Every structure is written in C-alpha cells, then in structure tokens.
Amino acid sequence: MSWLDTLRLALGSLRFTPVRTALTVLAMAIGVAAVLLLTALGEGARAYVVREFASLGTHLLFVLPGHAHTRGLSLATGLVSSVRPLTLDDAAALKGLPAVAAVAPIVVGSAQVRAGGIGRDSVVLGSTAELRTVRHWRMQRGRFLDPGDWHRARAQCVLGPTVARALFGNARAVGKRVRIGDRRFRVVGILASVGRTFGFDNGELVIVPVAAAQALFDREGLFRILVAARNEATLASARRSVRRVLLRRHRGHEDFTLLTQGALLATFERILRALTLAVATIAAVSLGVAGVLIMNVQLIGVARRVPEIGLLRALGATRGQVLGLFLCESGLLSLGGALAGVAAGMLGAGLLGAMLPALAPLHAPAWAGLAAPALAVGTGLLFGLLPARRAAALDPVRALERR
C-alpha cells in the first residue's frame, strides 16, 4: 500500500469521528500553544532586560560596598553595615584613571519633599554633575547639578518631571525653593523623562549634591559608585585599574564588589533563560497528557473497529499495513494538534504582545517553535504505538467474528 493511500484511509477514518478527532487535536494544540506562549513570554522578558540594560549604556561599571563571595546578584550588599564603606574620597580617587571617562558617587535615601504646602515622599539621590553624563539624562528645564567640589553641600536640587508637576503644577519650578527633610534647596533644573528602566521612573527622582545627601541622611558611606569607561573596549582595563586603586585605598581588603553591566546582564539572562526553560518544561508535560489522550482515543478506535481490522486482514493486509494505518492516524492527530497549536501560539503571542507593549514584539524562540510541534508529533506516534500494535496483533478470525 502506498503511503498516500495509507494517509487517505487514515484521514477518512479520522473524519468519520469528527468530534473525537477535533477534541484530541484540541488537547494537543493546547499543549503546543502553551509551550509557545510561555517561551514567548520568557523570551520577551529576556529581550526586555537586555534592552533596558542597553539603554543604560554598556560601558558602565558599578562599585558596591561589601564583597559577594558568590557570583550573582549582590545589589543589596549596599545595606550591609559590617564592611568598610565606600567613601567620597574613594570615588574621587577613581576620577583621574586613564580608562575612566566619568565617575558618579551615589547616596540614596527617601525623604519628604515640600513646596508651597504640598508634600511628596520621594527618592532622593545624592550625586554629582557627572551622574548626568553617565546616565545620558537630558534636561527639560534649567541645568543639572553644578560641577565642582564634591564635598561642598550646595543647596541646589534637580527634580524629576513627575515630582516637579506634583509640587508646582504647570507653574515654573526652576528657581523656586523646596524643603527636603529639614533642609532647603533651590530647584536648578528639571529632568526630561526617559520613561521607565526596570520599572524605575526617573520622574520620581530628586537629585541633590552628594555632600548634601550625606548630611541629609547622616550617612558617610556611598550606596555605590558608577564608573563610565571611555568605551566598551576599555571597560576591562577600567575595571582592573578601579580595583587596583580601591584595593590600595582599602589596605588590600577587597571589601567592595565590582560589577560590569555585562556581568549583570549575563546573570539576568541566565536566570531568565532557566525560568523560560522551566515553564516550557512544565508546559511540555501537557504534551505528554495529550499523548496519553491520543492513546486512549486510538485504543477506543481499535476496539470499535475490530471487524474492520479483521476484514482488512482477510483482504490481504499485512500486520505491518494495519500497524501503519493506525500509527498514521495517531501521527495525523498529533500533527494536526501541532499545527493548530503553533498557529494558536503565534496568534496568542501577538495578542499578548499587544497587551504588554513593554515586552512586544512577543514571539516564541525558534527552538521552541520547532521543538514543541516535533515533540507533539513524537509523543503522538509514541503513544499511538500501543493501540496500533494491538490492532496489528488481532487474530483475524476472531476479529471477523465480532460484529
């Protein structure tokens, strides 16, 4: 029997039980679509993180107080107090290094910012004029912090656009005075919005000179130091020289952590990839379930078609031909499910992308787009083997006697 005729007979018998066929195909399609959707989401999240990092610039170096003994995320070590803090002088010492373009020390705290009877709790960032260079921020109005002596606590501040609007409405804010905690500052500029990075909006920021922030929060140690290398090529040498200088200043104790953008990104990517793989695996379990369903449906089909199988044998079908016929049906069921699932998965990813514009464009990675349908068809054939073998093994005489 030619494979085309096998296909034709198999299709014919699947069409004869349309509801059963449709439901089986649906089960497989759901499994495939789930794999595609979940991997699309994971991939979208990963691409999102990569994009966000790229928007921060890829030649950045972060110096954090404290040392993480294990690789991985140690962003929170700035809160650990038992280590020797990073000081403003540490940061200043990095300024002259040849591979370093700019250094911005950062102190972070939260305080109430008041103006004209309106108060707002904001994140207050203490830094220097260099922060703007490092972060590529632009100004909506006025200017950024004045350059000059880092130790001078000038009473000037820069507002994020959201804070400025909340405090001053549409009125002109530059030149006005605000009270931050128990100190008074003059607004010198308003940041242009850059949107969100990692869900953090620069619109909510209030930026004051680093010395002012240290006084405001009564904190000597820096939250971190941002170091911009001249370019990506000099990042490695910048990292080496920063480490050397800080080691010398800290008398050989490596009580600080150097993170490059790349290392951070790699960590995030690793986590997100593992996560994507994990959810894809969970979704793939549903493919196995669909495979069991195919087995069930085909077992029922074999039981109901015993006389037909007997007849085929009487007409001269070999066991192999009977096996091929039923295997072909399982294959078609899973293939139909795979195709429908890929279509549904792509459509669903498109819809999801429309609902989550931050992650758009959402599409499943190529490996999932190939592996999910392949796995579906493989499972279908594997689970189809048992019913097909049962059909092929039927004794033709007994099969013919059953009506």
Add this chain to the structure above:
Amino acid sequence: MIRLEHVSRLYAVGDQVVHALDDVNLVIEPGEYLSVMGPSGSGKSTLLHLLGLLDRPDRGRYLFHGEDTARLDDRHLARLRRRHIGFVFQFFHLVPRLSAAGNVELPMMLDGWPLPRRRARVRRLLEAVGLADRARHRPDQLSGGQRQRVAIARALALDPELVLADEPTGNLDQAAGHEILDLLEAVVAQGRTLVLVTHDPELGHRAPRRLQMRDGRLFESPGGVG
C-alpha cells in the same frame, strides 16, 4: 490447487478440547464449485478460515499450489490472501465510512495499485455486479442484496482464483439470496474455484460437489461428483 492432509484444529473450551476440524483430508482442483453443509458449530467456518489462510492448522498440512503454508510468514500469507483468494461474508463486512467504490477499491489499495488503474477496475467491477449507479453510496444507503454485491465485487478485485463464501445468503431474503448465488455461480463460470459454506440444503445442492461437516469431520456427500 488445494490439498489438506490430516488437518486438525483444536479449541480449548473451558478445560475441554474441542475439535473444530478433526483429521480433515481434502483436495480441491482449479475451477471446482463445491458446497460445504452442516449444522452450525460443525466446523464449516473454521474450514473456510483455514482455506482462506486466516487460520492455521494445529495438526496436518495445508498445501496451496503445492507449497506448505505453515512455512509462510505473515507477509507471504497476506499476499496470497490478497491476490489469490476472495472472501464473501454472511454479514458483508463493508467498511461503513467508505462508499461502494471505496470498499471495492480496498484490495487494490492494499496491493499498491496506482489510482487511475484502480478507478477503471472499480468501475468495471461495479458494472459487473449491476451497481454502476451506486458507486458513491455508502453501505447504509444500500439494501442487503446490494451490499453483498459490493462485497462480491470487492472479492473479485484482484481477480482471485479461489472465492470463499461463508453463508453469503444467510442474511438476505430468498429473492436476493438467489440473485447473489446466481452472481457467485457466474463467477465460477469464469473458471474460478468457489467454495460455498451454507446450512441451506437447497442452495448447497446447486453445487456439483457437496461436502458435509459433522463435529469437525468432513464427508463427501453421496451423489456428489468427484
């Protein structure tokens, strides 16, 4: 063409062993028309299944064209069934989802014929049994007699030399039964061998050679022509 030598077929029913066939000896020459009669349970169908290579003897030898069928594997047996043997059953055994043409086409499909050749042959076969205008009908749209005609057309699809009919009229009214038998006898007139299993003596006596089965044993009927 066919030679059975001391063939027995045993079944275990509970802890009793039943001889469905008990030391059967039979020689069938090409072109013969013979009927097998006997009460139900006497082993008629078992004999037919055995002749049709659907079953194997427990003892004795079955030679088909001089070849011992015990030595043939599934693929060889399937090919012999396909090309040399045609079955007609009491309950027609048509595939319900296939049209008359589709049912007649099956043996040719299994034998790997190309589509155009199949189409032409199906048309000729359906014409021969008088159902050219029913080719697209599904079995449930056909009368019993028409269904059996489709089954006969199917049995003749690969031009077999041996046709085995198991109570082919058993499920039909008398008129349709006679029509079917006429058709089968016309088949034999084309030089084929016909083995007709029936419990109806009137039909059985139309065959020139008549066999009787009782409790698994085979007897040539008196008056039968050798």
